Amino acid sequence: MPPASALLDWYDAHRRSLPWRAPAGAIADPYHVWISEVMLQQTTVTAVIPYYHRFLERFPTVEALARAPLDDVLAVWSGLGYYSRARNLYRCAQELAALGRFPRDVDSLRALPGIGAYTSAAIAAIAFGAPVVPVDGNVERIAARVFAVEAPLPAARKLIAKKAATLNREKEARARPSDFAQALFDLGAGVCTPRTPACMTCPWNEACAARQQGLQGDLPRKAPKAQRPTRYGAHFLLVDPSGRFLLRRRPEEGLLGGTMEMPGAPWRDVSWSAEEASGYRPMKDRSSKLSWTPAGRVKHVFTHFTLFVDLYAARSLVALNPADDDGVFLSGEDISRMGMSSLMIKCLENAMYAMTKGG
């Protein structure tokens, strides 16, 4: 078993200073821990930091978050991805506000929206000093190496988690649950890295079974991933005389849920011809005089598929009244107050550029 004291000594000397972390020896604010942990799900520290600052400035407390409109939350979240996190964060804020305080134990936290096995343990350990080991990707990797688990992920996940839970058996670890958890994060982020781990500077190198067997760079093993399919869409940028854009809201559930998009054709596995796509032009029976022109193609990579979007643009010389299913005309200022995905921002920018250049 690797010595907890060695890890904690290393942490005391090398801990990262991060916006959501309390100073050494202080207790972190559970609200700050919660927001940061949700933002950090499948997201790098570098990407999160500016979002975290803006979020805390706009929503300083649970109460402020709970009484804000959901659109405000999605607006601040725009570009961070996995938008169900923002919706669950909002739902969770309502429940917390009703409760009047933060639950302090893992099981109560685990029952809240958007808080799963990892996040409940992380909040309990970091904000409330519960003697638990939150198992994220870092801890999973560290445990797989320290105990030389050669079975591949994701099948070995439960086994690795079980072994990771034994890392804090010593009293030194259980005396400092918050520091112990964050020490594991920092070790995984800076020393026990996925590729070419820096074993020479690792406080656990002598106890590491993978290193003893020369396997440290090969663990954790991972099952091969299926290749990413390609899908195709077509979207339409319509600009009115005052420079506003026609946008509609995507369904609350599913991909990019609740964010705004340009109207268009559904995404499918074969490309849309211009003729086919024209059937999905907005304002079809409300304005026959619109002149649609091709406005480029955008490539966007999601986790589970690659998307190519054909763009078309038109500028109306007269004010238009869109039908409900066409969407609404919004100014840039309006858009900044609502959620918009990186994909749609990219599409909007490209179509605008193509239209400006073309006419």
Next chain:
DNA sequence: TAATCGTGGTA
């Protein structure tokens, strides 16, 4: 159990 769900950085 296996899919679904974003994005930007890096080797």
Next chain:
DNA sequence: TTACCAAGATT
């Protein structure tokens, strides 16, 4: 350029 990766949750 492709492939992989990041403090996972939900269904």
